[in-house]
Amino acid sequence: MGNPDGARGWEEQRQGPVLRRRDQVQPGTTDQRLLDTEGDSEWVHTDPWRVMRIQSEFVEGFGALAELPNAISVFGSARTPQDTPEYEAGIRIGTALVEAGFAVITGGGPGAMEAANRGAREAGGVSVGLGIELPFEQGLNPHVDIGVNFRYFFVRKTMFVKYASGFVVLPGGLGTLDELFEALTLVQTGKVTRFPIVLFGSAYWSGLVDWLRDTVVAQGKASERDLLLFHVTDDVDEAVALVTKETSR
Template identity: 60%
Template sequence: MSETKQNGDYRKGPVVLRGSQRPDRTTDQNLLEETAPGSWVHSDPWRVLRIQSEFVEGFGALAELGPAVSIFGSARIRSEHEDYTKTYEIAKRIGDRGLAVITGGGPGVMEAGNKGARDSGAVSVGLGIELPYEQGMNQYVELGVNFRYFFARKTVFIKYSHAFVVMPGGFGTFDELFEALCLIQTHKIQKFPLILVGSEYWSGLLDWIRGPVCDYGAISPGDLDLIHVCDTVDEVDAALQEHCAQYRDGQRKA
């Protein structure tokens, strides 16, 4: 662990910890890993109140947000990367259509999305998470909510998003994509656009799903119809156009 990461801010809900006060374990680790037989009986019921507060705070902060599009992607790209520029332009187009933009609030693709939203005059939202690294809201977030628990944060993403735009990214990006796919496939939420940006990046994953996964019978052939694959800003804009028009007419996702 580098000195910068070790000595930087560690955000735990509303609390900021530095130096020797930085914890070795995240709140999610403490919740999900049983440390001693029977110990959860004494500690976990109290955690329920903290979890409840995260839902209350998240729902309260975004209750009047209106239609929004969430953008996901790698936190590791820099501002000179072509995907940073593309994300900025996509977010700006989304904002120009009168929709808010929601990201994870961090660097890379998330920063580009928040910057594009802000520059378009749309509401720029960041949903942060307690992590050992990559913490803190980028400077372009105008409405930010920090979460301790991933599942609370993911619920808020789903509840207030009317489309997902998924840029190239890693495990966190895959997690958000497949959770949305699962919820739509199982009719837990109403279908909404899932747009993957970058056919070359996503082709290997999609070929595997169309091939071995579908051939095995683990999914139905039509399940991949839930996904739109785009390469340009114009293609993403076109994929969202009809959906955005519905919300201008006052319709909302159930």
Template identity: 65%
Template structure:
């Protein structure tokens, strides 16, 4: 899942488990180098070795997260700081979800992600951050207790889907939209089951929902059922109830 862009300079650059600065900061990211097909045919000899690094990232993620217990992922903008209502709402939602027996997983960055980790820690829960190598972020926020840094977005996305029992999507930008639609696609295609997706913030998200209804649904590119795969709300109680109900359904049905 990408984070939303930040314009402020940072002192450090995170590259997987490494922390770099100054002349050690690379000019491209690992994902860029993987996906770049231009230039010489040297990639033929390099890509097999990249597979080993990708494999190592999967192993590190699985090994680190296998025992965290029930968890909910929270997504949202890196740009919405402590002075915003979105940040305060994220803190409270996170606290309430921890009280209901969940760990909290975020992208580990600033803004809404920081708020989710802060709320989890304040409630005495497990605060998890899954970071990603980006040119404009300096690593995990100070409220992450269990942090894993990834080079590859697709590995990181797998961890969110595998170890979360649901997604809470707070106001955000391109990265948040990517996470929202990725989750919708996985539920729509049956790759994950009984997986609640909650958009929090009616004023922020209503325009997107209206467009999906008047364009996608009207043109027949999605179905009525697809519009029922997520919930739009401003009610924190409803967020907690939706997650808890889905978990209860899983346990009764014998699903993981």
């Protein structure tokens, strides 16, 4: 506790880089509060403590994924049934990516994500799942060989981009669209370079592409060249070729 004699006219306390004065001064010291066996447990719900959790998630993610080979992140709906062409396409994409020398990263869930992980695992490749804590959590699918579960979406998003050389995006919902537009924005703004994005399934994605061209670009909200940031295909071999030719390190 600083300034006990009131020479400055106010009480002052320094806690590392934080300066507290007047009625913001806290009783005791940081060490005392750390070592006390009794006391309020609300501190575990404070923002400073959340920062430590966030930091730990980055450390765990970086540690788990740092030695991955070149990888591609594959996105798609958790609701894709197994007995559908979309699921089969996911398996074939996972297999083809491994055969092209890539690890496969997904969100670790069921549906299209499971399909891509399954294809990668059955092809003898590295199958990665990056899960997220959700109210309807279903856990990592059984085809994941390296799995990391996250509390925070933004930490998980960093891992998808940092450890992947490109994205293949199967038909999906809001989570898939979130990852897609995150990647498009990063490429458009130059935050990442040489990052191919392939939309698989022209029938599914055509309405979105039409809207981007006929509304967003037409009204000047984006540039015509922004439509070149992604490719659309229905062919597995073409999808893999598109990410392969742009991902040499």
